[in-house]
Amino acid sequence: MKYELVSGFETHVELSTKTKIFCGCTTQFGGEPNTHCCPVCIGLPGTLPKLNRQVVKYAIMAGLATNCEIAEVAKMDRKNYCYPDLPKAYQISEYDKPLCEHGYIQLSNGRKIRILRIHIEEDAGKLVHAHGDTYVDYNRGGVPLIEIVTEPDFRSTDEAREYVEKLQQIMRYIGVSDCRMQEGSMRCDVNISVRPQGSDELGTRTEIKNMNSINNIVKAMEYEYERQVDVIEAGGKVIQETLRYDDASNTTSSMRGKEDANDYRYFRDPDLVTILTSRQEVEEIRKSLPELPAVKQARYVDEYELPEKDASLLTKYRRVSEYFDEAIKGLKNPKTVSNFIIGSIFRRVETEKDKESFDVKVSPAHLNELVKMIEDKKIQNNLAKKTLEKMLDTGKSCKEFIDESDLGGVDDSALEQMCKNAIDSNPNAVADYKGGKEKALMSLLGNVMKQSRGKADAQAVKAKLIELIK
Amino acid sequence: MFDAISDYDPKDSTSQGSKTKTYDTINNDIKGMKVGIAREYLEGIREDVKEAVQNAVKVYESLGAEVVYFDMPAIKYALPVYYIIACAEASSNLGRYDGIRYGFKAEHYNGTHDMMCRTRSEGFGDEVKRRILLGTYVLSAGYYDAYYKKAQNLRGTIVKAFNEAFEQCDFILAPTVPMTAFEMGRAVSDPVETYQTDICTVPVNIAGLPAVSVPCGFDSDGLPIGMQLIGNKFEEAKILNAANAYEKAASQNFKETKWGVKL
Structure with a gap:
């Protein structure tokens, strides 16, 4: 029998606000343990949380960018559980009235991954095991998070990969998070079940916690799919449990079963007031959003007649697309600019981090100047390409080289x-x-x-x- | 003092804050004010306490106030509602006393989990443990709807009842405690009876209203009897003014007791 993979994602994204969600401490990653803390975020008795309004704004931005409806009235709840990295013994989160609901992200195959909800919450601290002992670092405690929960809409690991990439791209575009999975500013919990192909019923699911790279997500999903199919084929039943994925052995193992599931005793946090978002505020935020990657990509294809692949490469990182937008100003042929960026400049910007910041030696204005010279027939294309390499080496304008090596065109x-x-x-x-x-x-x-x-x-x-x- | 503590607290999201100078508005003039008496507040109250409160009503009448009587059936629910909500919050609030960062920490333990368990078992007293157990119970998945949710709904009913009451009167006059002080040590043996003594004071905490307790007489043992004046939201000035007017008119109730406490 053929089995279909059914999967849903819960993704935690750390918001890049300057300060924490309920106090004025910095959200900076790293730092000496317990130096980014105050009485509020380590939960001293008598302290009270005060909601950072920027967190609400960023969450609304994330909601709008993923086609969600924004609640006019939201509230914060306490999720009670006991763990040393959680100083108050409860996490302030949103339980039954999330800020954003009913959104979606569209994949390249046309399928829409429905987003059930996006809610805001605080991050916990971190346990550090060293010298045979366990220590707690509360620097991360109180850093604002959004949790993005999808419906069980994934049918393949390809869809899962594309979703995570798209989500990362959107969050970076709108500037609410750097989504660095290695640094933990984006983490995924993956729910997986299998069912006979053609069935409408959902199978028993397992949840793989805290995945921190896209490759691991794909590998863990593949492994877990095979494992569940094997269990069913052997006449067994999949048990609902929480799993952890081991990178080295490429296997999943049980963290806890259904019967050990926590009763979080959710209730509204009496220390915080209702979150009201006026329709006017939401519309203003909507207007302030940058052009989203999917829209931009389509526009590059329609308006500038770029090949789909090139448009996708240019829009993957916001800074790259902004560079392109700046460099094509007043030019007849944006394709030439696109070719130079993809062909020449990208070769010098290799890492993801570098593409994200896209800090190249040639300014968009200088590239624009060079391409303008081609359009004015002052320089030939292949010579322009060589000139660009020199520009990339030195950061100087093309004029310098055209004068220097006498590459100027013929009037x-x-x-x-x-x-x-x-x-x-x-x-x-x-x-x-x-x-x-x-x-x-x-x-x-x-x-x-x-x-x-x-x-x-x-x-x-x-x-x-x-x-x-x- | 009141003017200082009533100011806005930027670190408390629930703070409303005001800049009014309540003290300056106290003039002891309560002519024409309407004193509300909710019958439910006098049910199950010891006779001598009830009598002292009724005498106080007469004092207010003599000062030119008008008395209105009405029913507030909702306040009967205030006690259970209060204990459900207060215990729920306490069970969550006290979770932070885990021995990791501050406060009492068990001396002997085996691992983090054991340390937390022992710290809490050894550090908390019986009443605190009782409230944590009650609170966790009413919030647990199986009982949330039956207790906590119902209590929150009733809280709304109680708030509404007070809102309606304040359409008819300026403040409500009620006993503070249904009896006078009991002997030391009795509280421990019967917690429910102890909780019952809060029956008159918890409604304002549920409804978020200001109240001031004022001595209004003595029982046969010479123990003081208290009454409370309950005001509408942010109408502290009104009840303080009325309390002060009463103190001026009934100073015999504010004398020194045989225990040496000057009231």
Whole structure:
């Protein structure tokens, strides 16, 4: 029998606000243990939380960018559980009235992954095991998170991969998170079940906790799919449990079963007031959102006639697309700019982090200047490409090199003079051409190119020669 | 003092805050004020306490106030509602006393989990443990709807009942405690009876209202009897003014007792 994979994601995204969700401490990653803390975020008696309004704004941005409805009235609840990294013994979260609901992210195969909800909550601290002992670092405690919960809409690991990439891309675009999985600013819990192909019922699911790379997510899903199919094929039943994935052995193992599930005793946090979001505020946030990657990509294809693949490469990182937008200003042919970015500049910007910041030596204005010279036929394409390499080495404008190595194009009167010279000194070739030998033109062209030391534009020379011979 | 503590606290999201100078508005003039008496507040109250409260009503009448009587059946629920909500919050609030960062920590333990269990078992007293157990119970998945949710709904009913009451009167006059002080040590043996003594004071805590307790007489043992004046939200000035007017008119109730406590 064939089995279908059914999966849903719960993704925690750390918001890049300057301060924590309920106090004024910095959210900076790292730092000496317990230096980014205050009485509020380590839960000293008598302290009270005060909601950072920027967190609400970022969560609304995330909701709007994933097509969610934004609640007018939301509230914060306490999720009670006891663990040393949770100083108050409860996490302040949103239980039954999340800020954002009913959104979706569309995949390239056209399927929509429905987003059930996005809610805000605080992160916990971290346990550090060292010298045979356990220590607690509360620096991360109280860092704002959003949890993005999907419906069980994934049917393949490819869809899962694309979803995580798209989610990362969107959150980075709108600037609410850097979504660095290695640093833990994005973490996924993956729910998986299998069912006979064609069935409408959901099978018993397992949950793999805290996945911190896309490759691991895919590998863990593949492993867990096979494992569940094996269990069912052998006549057994999948047990509902929480699993952890071991990278080294590529296996999953049980953390806790259903019967050990916590009763979180959710109730509204009496220390915090109702969160009200006016429709006006939501609309203002909507207007302030940058053009989203999917929209931008479609526009690059429609408006600039870029190939789908190139448009996708340019829009993957916001800074790259902004660079492109800046560099094509006033140009007739954005494709040339796109080719230079993808062909030449990308070769020097290798890591994901570098593409994200896209801090290249050639400014968009300098690239624009170079491409303008091509369009004005002052420089040939292949010479421009060489010039770009020099620009990338030095950060200087193309003018510097064009003057330096005399790559400047040939102006019209000089070109005409060179063509005349060629015609005058090669009467045979002219006669051959007139007699119908198209190829004869090539020797005249060669002559002109020689005269211009390769600077002249071949197409322009050809046209001029034909014009003069007539 | 009141003016200082009533100011806005930027570190407390639930703080409303005001800049009014309540003290300056106290003039002891309560002519024409309406004193509300809710019958339910006098049910199950010891006779001498009831009598002292009724005498206080007469004092207010003599000062030119008008008395209105009405029913507030909702306040009967205040006691169970209060103990459900207060215990629920306490069970969560006290979770932080785990011995990790501060406070009492068990001396002998085996691992983190054991340390937390022992710290809490040894550190908390019986009443605190009782409330934590009650609180966790009413919040647990199987009982949340039957207890906590119901209590929150009833809290709304109680708030509404007070809102309606304040449409008819300026403040409500009621006993503070249904009896006078009991002997030391009795509280421990019967917790439910002890909780019952809170029956008159918990409604304001549920409804979020200001109240002031004022001495209004003595029982046969010479123990003081208290009454409370309950005001509408943010109407502290009104009840303080009324309390002060009463103190001026009934100073015999504010004398020194044989235990040496000047009231």
